[in-house]
Amino acid sequence: MNHHPRTDFDLGEVDRLLTTTKQVRQRLDLTRPVPYNELLECIDLAGHAPMGGNLERNRWMIIDDADTKSAIGEWFAAVGRPYLALNAEAPADDRSRRVMDSASFLIDHFTDVPAFVLAMRLDRPPNHSSQGQVAAYYGSVLPGVWSFQLAARARGIGSAWTTFHLEHEAAIAELLGIPTTVTQVCLLAVGYYTGDTFMPAPRRSAADVTYLNRWKQPVPAAK
Ligand SMILES: Cc1cc2nc3c(=O)[nH]c(=O)nc-3n(C[C@H](O)[C@H](O)[C@H](O)COP(=O)(O)O)c2cc1C
Known part of the structure; x- marks a missing residue:
């Protein structure tokens, strides 16, 4: 256990959750349904994320009906396939190639x-x-999406953030009976993940991306 002297959190576990919650596509178990109560638990936890004005204006929909998935899947593919084909033409590094394979x-x-x-x-x-x-608008709903992903990952459920379908937001709203006053912000693909764990992806260090008081001024290592 790696307790911080000032809190009772097991930081090793918390940090492992934060660094290994990946966007899961190829490792979604397509054979195993996810019970609604598990998803509702994650949505309950997501409700604790911050929202501008604390207005609780977010809403969620679980979609598991085969015909509905297939209709959304067509719109998703109509945007996703050309997007990935276009990206495939540009020389990509291994990492982005893996993301593209996974997205396909x-x-x-x-x-x-x-x-x-x-x-x-x-x-x-x-x-x-x-x-x-714009920042306040999306900032009041997206933190909950990430909380959902973290809560799900801790329960053995993988998820993948997607937005391709949003080009067809109005058609999907009509299909799902969503009023025109409502905004869809993302669609998470959800399923139990296969395998035991995930590896953190390489990321630029905080020192590389953080400035002190002035643009590009580095933060000294020790203070
Ligand atoms: C705002 C946003 C939109 C995304 N839209 C899509 C999408 O439409 N389709 C898709 O396969 N992945 C989508 N992704 C996932 C990314 O392509 C990529 O897999 C991810 O950012 C890599 O993160 P990881 O290190 O957690 O795997 C989206 C991610 C974000 C944050």
Whole structure:
């Protein structure tokens, strides 16, 4: 156990959760349904994420009906396939090639994914929004999506954040009976993951991406 002297959290476990919650596509177990109560538990936990004004304007939908998945899958593929084909033309490093393979896999197996969790907000982004309004708008719903992914990962459930379908937001809203006043922000593909764990991906260090007081001014290592 790696307890921080000032808290009772097991930091080793917390940090492992934060570094190994990956976007899971090829390792989704397509044969095993995910019980609704598990998903509701994750949504309950996601509800604790911060929201501007604490307004609780987020809504969720679990989608596991085969015909509905297949209809959304067609729109998803209609955007995803050309996007990936375009990216395949550009020379990519190994890491982005793996992401593209994984994204193609999801397109090919969309209907077999046990469930999708659609994250929504009860209103539309303000018209002609300022940058600040846009930041506050999405900032009030996306932290909950990440909390959902963390809570799911801790329960053996993998998820993958997707947005391809959003090009067809209106058609999907009509299919699902979602009012035009509601905004879809992302669709999580969800399923138990296969294998035991995930490895953290290489990421740039904090020192590399953090400045002190002034643009590009490095933070001294020890203070
Ligand atoms: C805002 C956002 C939108 C994304 N949209 C898609 C998508 O439409 N399709 C898809 O396969 N992956 C999508 N991804 C996942 C990324 O392509 C990529 O797999 C991920 O960021 C890599 O993260 P990882 O280190 O957790 O695996 C999206 C991720 C984010 C944060």
